[in-house]
Amino acid sequence: MNIAEASLKEKTIKKYPVKELAVSGSAEDKLDILFIPDGYTKKEMKLFYKDCEKAMNSIMKAKPFNEFPNSINFRAVLAPSAESGPDFPQNGVYKNTILNSTFNTFGTERYLTTLSYHAVMDVAANSPADHIIILVNTDEYGGGGFYNFYTLAAAHNTHTPFLIQHEMGHGLTGLGDEYYTSDVAYDSFYNNTVEPWEPNLTTLVDFSTKWDTLLAPGTPVPTPVDRENCKSAGVFEGGGYSAKGIYRPACECTMKSVIYDFYCEACKAAVRRVIRFYAF
Secondary structure, X not given: OOHHHHOOOOXXXXXXXXXXXXXXXXXXXXXXEEXXXXXXXXXXXXXXXXXXXXXXXXXXXXXXXXXXXXXXXXXXXXXXXXOOOOEEHHHOEOOOOOOOOEOOHHHXXXXXXXXXXXXXXXXXXXXXXXXXXXXXXXXXOOEEEEOOOEEEEXXXXXXXXXXHHHHHHHHOOOOOOOOOOOOOOOOOOOOOOOOOOOOOOEOOOOHHHOOHHHOOOOOOOOOOOOOOHHHOOOOEEEEOOEEEEEEEOOOOOOOOOXXXXXXXXXXXXXXXXXXXXXXX
């Protein structure tokens, strides 16, 4: 017997019901977004499905997603947890949930994530998925997004539509945070001698690869923050958790402040590129 083969074990993925929220075509030529739950018990699956509908509607009402009404499929996997709600380590609360979502990631109170990679993928394996959105059964503000993996957001907070859009910026599009004054700000998160890979941040080392084509003729680089300049795209200092040396495309944006449906022009352009990549 081949030793390598003997060490392999077959694993059967647990099957869960999959509900179609909005499917306009084959998974092969659409952007397929899959909602999966955490902290919803079997009795709360109807609540999860309603939360998925609300989340889908908030996504498709926002720019530039509303430009692609027939390019995005939405589905949901009805995978229940044993207990309701996520972990709150700072409060000594731990729940038995299917994806092990938790606040206090990296010691940050509102950073809500899951590190259970295999659990996420096992649930998602029930359906086509280009991007996973995890809805967590809590009204506490929090979320997280990891590029090319998942978006995660609290499902019942006043700012849930913003949380989903902001974290999708990270998870789906690879956008960087444009804020620089908060409890998660850093002085040297980025190396100022190289160009950040995120499409909405620049160190001006290689700005021609970023949003230079969005600038109006005569726009100063860097761009002073004033009422007139803030009306259009610019190169404003402050972003990527640093007040100096990192520049963002707009004075305000969903990637900077708690504002729903307010992607700047550079962020909208990046989202369009991703949607067109999947939906061809």
